[in-house]
Amino acid sequence: MRTLVGWGLFAVMAPCPVRVLPAQERTTVGGYGEVHYANPTGPKTPPVVNLARFVVYLAHSFDDRLAFRSELEVEDAKLEGGRPGGEVALEQAYLDYRVAGWITLRTGLVLPPVGIVNETHEPPTFNGVERPGFDHDVIPTTWREIGVGAVGTVPGGSGLAYRVYLVNGLRADGLSAGEGIREGRQEGRQASFANPSMTGRLEWARPGVKIGGSFWYGGTADTNSAVGTGTFGAPVALLSADARYDNGPFAMRAVVATISVSDAEAINATYGQSVGSRIAGGYLEGAYDLLRLFAPASSQKLNAFVRHERYDTQASVPAGVTRDRSLARRITTVGVTYKPTWNTAFKGDYRLLRNAAGAGEGEVLSLGVGYQF
Amino acid sequence: MKRALALLLLTAQTPGGPPAKVAASIARLFGPGARVDTLQVDSGSVLRVSRADSLLGFAAVGNVLGKDQPITFLVAVDPTDRLKDVDILVYREPYGGEVAYEPWRRQFRGKSARDSLRVGKEIRSISGATISVHAVTIGVRRVLAQLTAWHASGTIR
Secondary structure, eight states: OOEEESOOSOSOOOOOSOOOOOOOOEEEEEEEEEEEEEEESSTTOOOEEEEEEEEEEEEEESSSSEEEEEEEEEESSOOOTTSSOOEEEEEEEEEEEEEETTEEEEEEEEOOOOTTTTTSOOGGGSSSSSOOTHHHHTSOSSOOEEEEEEEEEOTTTOOEEEEEEEEOOOOGGGOBTTTBTGGGOOTTSSOOOSSOEEEEEEEEEETTEEEEEEEEEEOOOTTOTTTOOSTTSSOEEEEEEEEEEEETTEEEEEEEEEEEETTHHHHHHHHTOOOOSEEEEEEEEEEEETHHHHOTTOSOEEEEEEEEEEEEEEEEOOTTOOOOGGGEEEEEEEEEEEESSTTEEEEEEEEEEEETTOOSOEEEEEEEEEEEO | OGGGGGOOOOOOOOSSSOOHHHHHHHHHHHOTTOEEEEEEETTEEEEEEEETTEEEEEEEEEEEEOSSSEEEEEEEEOTTSOEEEEEEEEOOSSSOGGGGSHHHHGGGTTOOTTSOOOBTTTBOOOTTOHHHHHHHHHHHHHHHHHHHHHHHTTSOO
16 A cells, blocks of 8 residues: 555545545655566577566655655666666656646656556556567657646546646657667756657547547757757657557557658768668557456456567668668567456566568567556 | 555534535535535534435545545435445546546446445446546445445434
8 A cells, every 4th residue: 555654644434525635745655666587589598587677656745736746766676887787767756736627737857648658657557578669669668858748637527638748859869770769868867958849648538448649749959950950950750649448358459659750861970870760660459357257256357468569660761771671570479467456467478579671580488577556 | 455545534524514516516416406414423424415304315525545645536325325426526636537537437326335346347447547446446335335334224314
């Protein structure tokens, strides 16, 4: 259970016809994490175990409307000078001011509301030990930047919710052929604000259904006029759509995205890269809760799932770049997720990594545990 | 589930009638002009709704912890202890507000304390609102059971 510090009276069931709560300050602690085991096929690829993520959620309410929320993450268990891997980073850190139900103003280090996994990334919320490859190479999760914005639900019970932010831009010098815009993220670290960017999302929800559309638009040139000039120099434009459907034992989700890097030629000439002028792809996943067959009364879940991803970080290339067909990836993952509670997960899956060039293909067996609270 | 422990006690008591949001919710559920009496029960209280000497039902307000904020909700039952509706009176968090949508709340109507109310079974979840869905479902289950027990024992009548 989430720990409440400084909250006077709680854990007592007592309905009463009063809605006023004391405007008392309180701090909430939560968290999530995941441990992975990965065994790639082939010689000289020993299995690896890794404490992939350990994240502490810390929130504080100053009064009924003003709250601070944050996630502090340790990746790969340990950070040590001169050794690869390991990261300590803030994933989120922002202040929320709830003006009304339909609008909360937000400022700080925020998550661009793009796709499914970037905002909802706790391990029990997705199938598969690793996040989908698409959510690494196309939508670079966990993507966070600094800015201001607003979030809320459209009044009137329409089922619509929105989020919109003005944040710092990506940096062209981080763009790459294989990982698209991923290393262009600035992640709140002395970030250049030369190219303020807009990002937002509109989503529609019903029980068991959520459909969303997201965008990002902004320049990447920073101060390098060889790449582009002006606020929107060397722009990156992203459009994405996603859908989740959940009906008793059956669940499915799908995401597609297309990213245009219109000045990829200038970026490549300046930084010696082979960035695609278009990055695109998506995935489709279906899952079935096997416990519905064997133990229909159980509140636990045993999801068998299959996911197929297709994406290409060089879907189009600018002049001067020969398409590397090994970047046109096809990843099929089959596996199971056992959830004794809704917020814990034991996972196992088998991934088939394929690409259009047939080069460097492989298979990976993974096991993992994940939790959130 | 341990989240049930997060049911919060409301500490303030308002003398006189129920606050405007509760009154509006009662009017929507039981029709305008119904008589509302506040019954003190244990440490909390229950609203008795009637019209011209005939009992229309009972209602109670509960609070449950979402991700980091309490969610204030109202549960209304008819004289046979069947759930009339759930209302989200105050939702304070920036995510998960979908629990206030009518298509989700509608799933509770007609349920009694004997019915099982489980997320993913009788109650469909909403992606991206999982914490609030579980919290409100547990809260409704508790308040419904409490109202039913009080009614059966004659504590409220």
